[in-house]
Amino acid sequence: MSEPLSQRAATATPPVLAHRIRGLSDRAIAWIFVAPTIALLLAVNIFPLIWTIRLSLTNYRSNRPNAPVKWVGLENYQKILHDPDIWNTFQVTAHFLIWTLVLQVLLGFGLAYLINKKFRGNDLWTTIIVLPMMLSPAVVGNFWTFLYQPQIGLFNYVIAFFTGADPSSFSMIGDVGLAPWAIVIVDTWMWTPFVMLICLAGLRSIPPSIYEAAECDRASKWRQFWTITLPMVLPFLMLAVLFRGIENFKMFDLVVQLTGGGPGSTTELTSINLKREAFEKWRTGYASAYAVILFVTVFGLASIYVKALNKVKDR
Amino acid sequence: MSEFISGLFRLRRGPWEMLATILIALGVVMLMQPFVLILFTWSFLVTLAGTVMFIIVSHFPE
Numbered sequence: 001m002s003e004p005l006s007q008r009a010a011t012a013t014p015p016v017l018a019h020r021i022r023g024l025s026d027r028a029i030a031w032i033f034v035a036p037t038i039a040l041l042l043a044v045n046i047f048p049l050i051w052t053i054r055l056s057l058t059n060y061r062s063n064r065p066n067a068p069v070k071w072v073g074l075e076n077y078q079k080i081l082h083d084p085d086i087w088n089t090f091q092v093t094a095h096f097l098i099w100t101l102v103l104q105v106l107l108g109f110g111l112a113y114l115i116n117k118k119f120r121g122n123d124l125w126t127t128i129i130v131l132p133m134m135l136s137p138a139v140v141g142n143f144w145t146f147l148y149q150p151q152i153g154l155f156n157y158v159i160a161f162f163t164g165a166d167p168s169s170f171s172m173i174g175d176v177g178l179a180p181w182a183i184v185i186v187d188t189w190m191w192t193p194f195v196m197l198i199c200l201a202g203l204r205s206i207p208p209s210i211y212e213a214a215e216c217d218r219a220s221k222w223r224q225f226w227t228i229t230l231p232m233v234l235p236f237l238m239l240a241v242l243f244r245g246i247e248n249f250k251m252f253d254l255v256v257q258l259t260g261g262g263p264g265s266t267t268e269l270t271s272i273n274l275k276r277e278a279f280e281k282w283r284t285g286y287a288s289a290y291a292v293i294l295f296v297t298v299f300g301l302a303s304i305y306v307k308a309l310n311k312v313k314d315r
Numbered sequence: 316m317s318e319f320i321s322g323l324f325r326l327r328r329g330p331w332e333m334l335a336t337i338l339i340a341l342g343v344v345m346l347m348q349p350f351v352l353i354l355f356t357w358s359f360l361v362t363l364a365g366t367v368m369f370i371i372v373s374h375f376p377e
Contacts, residue, residue, distance in 0.1 A: 077359065081355065081356045081357075081358075081359055082352075082356055084352065087352060087355045090346055090347050090355070091347065091349045093347065094347035094348075094349070097347070293359050296359065296362055296363050296366055297342070297343060297346060297359075297362055299366055300339035300342065300343070300362050300365055300366040300369070301339065301343065303335075303336075303339065303366060303369045303370070303373075304336050304339060304340070307332065307336065
């Protein structure tokens with residue numbers, strides 16, 4: 001019979017190295033293993049963060065690297081937080097965030113509730129429903145641009161079929177009033193399956209014995225839903241809301257591909273506006289301050305998210 | 316309510332985390348509301364205070 005793997009590894013280690021390792025404490029060995037990860041984390045996360053904070057306190061412009069850099073203190077933050085245009089981009093983001101969350105939670109929970117029932121082809125339908133989530137945002141943005149075309153787009157024809165309006169009489173991504181809804185529809189189409197999956201996990205974690213007890217007590221289906229299903233799925237739903245909230249707060253690729261922030265600035269989310277400030281206007285210091293504001297907001301939301309996640313784990 | 320306040324005085328994690336969460340949520344609402352510019356102006360400070368508080372109080376005892 002061959003030797004166990006640990007024995008073979010021990011004999012394969014050169015004696016000099018084995019002696020040196022044996023001289024190290026467990027703590028030192030642990031640090032040796034963790035050190036490359038910490039170094040990488042410092043290099044790609046912590047250092048850029050500190051550098052961004054530093055830049056946010058200056059008037060640095062990356063298209064003029066040789067120009068003298070002036071220390072401006074909190075001036076960039078003051079400018080951003082008093083700017084009505086930036087305030088407007090936060091409102092555009094809020095519109096996008098609120099409506100996508102409302103629609104995704106309602107539809108996602110509804111779909112999960114239906115999929116949770118036993119019926120023929122259940123697995124096939126689940127696979128079909130989760131397909132949009134697996135696509136790349138660039139691909140989704142591209143083909144929805146075609147779907148929204150006033151002349152040839154399928155979306156306009158479907159709306160025209162139900163409302164009787166002329167399909168070419170409206171443009172979802174060219175109209176100031178409709179464009180914010182166009183991005184909401186696409187994000188909802190893409191990410192409702194994600195909310196559905198989380199809700200489904202919540203629904204499947206409810207023990208059937210609770211429903212059986214409720215049946216014995218002659219509780220109606222409506223009462224069972226409000227007193228058993230909803231309270232037990234709520235932590236999962238909260239998790240989905242926080243996760244989608246954080247993701248949509250940072251939304252960039254899908255909307256850039258669909259509308260590019262237009263028409264005008266009606267779909268200009270904060271991340272798109274930030275990219276314009278940094279790489280079109282080249283106000284690097286100002287854009288860094290903007291990025292720090294977004295970072296603190298997302299970090300705050302992520303803290304709540306982790307807390308909610310721990311609560312779900314404790315269940 | 317009294318349990319919450321006594322938890323705050325005894326530096327317990329639960330109520331302080333709750334307070335930090337409320338501050339963060341308030342800051343986000345202030346950042347995105349369309350009504351008053353002055354709330355938008357102060358939103359970053361409120362969120363920052365909540366976030367820093369959250370980091371500190373997550374080390375408090377349960």
